[in-house]
Amino acid sequence: GNSVTQMEGPVTLSEEAFLTINCTYTATGYPSLFWYVQYPGEGLQLLLKATKADDKGSNKGFEATYRKETTSFHLEKGSVQVSDSAVYFCALSDQVSGAAGNKLTFGGGTRVLVKP
C-alpha cells in the first residue's frame, strides 16, 4: 500500500536557523501531498499542500515542492522562530480500495524544538 516516510526527530534548532524536514512517499496514482502541524495539546492544522507534480505549497514562510521524480515533499523554512516548535506531519491522500473519497496516510511525525 501507499506509505509516507519522514525523518525522525527531534530536530533541535536555534532561532533564525534554516529548517528542513525530509519526507518521501510511495504511492500509485497521483495523490495530493500535505504538511500538517500539531502544537501541544491540539489537533492538526493544515500547513500547506500540493496537488500535482512540481507544485509548490507555501504558507507562513514554509515551503514544500511536490517532486514526482524523487517521490519527495521536503518541508523547508528559511528562519525559524520559537513559535515554530511543534510536531510536523507529512501526509498523502490515498484511495481506499478504489472507493470514492479518500483517506490520509501519515508519516510518523517530526518533533521540532526551536531554542531562543
Place this chain on the structure above:
Amino acid sequence: KAGVTQTPRYLIKTRGQQVTLSCSPISGHRSVSWYQQTPGQGLQFLFEYFSETQRNKGNFPGRFSGRQFSNSRSEMNVSTLELGDSALYLCASSLGDRGLQETQYFGPGTRLLVL
C-alpha cells in the same frame, strides 16, 4: 467560518465501558473522517462518512463504529473499551467531492483515557 468542533475534549472511562464522541464539521462540508492517534501507532484512519453513509473504512475491529446525521454531524462509538483504546481521536471534515485533491481540516480532538 467556524472550524471543526469535537466534544468532549477529554474523557476517562474504564475497561468494558462504551463511549460516544461527537464531531461537527465545517459548514458546507459533507464528509467526516475519523483518525486515532497514539504514540505507538501514530495516526491511523478509522472511517469516513459522506451523506450519512460510511464510504470508507480502515482496519479497526467492529467495536469501532460511527454514524453521520443529515446535518453532516458525526458520532463515533467505541464499545467494550480496552486499555489500548486510549488515544487522541481526531475528526476531520472536507467537502467530500474532490477525490484525491480533497483537503481535510481537523478538529482539536478528543483525548480518551481508558483505565
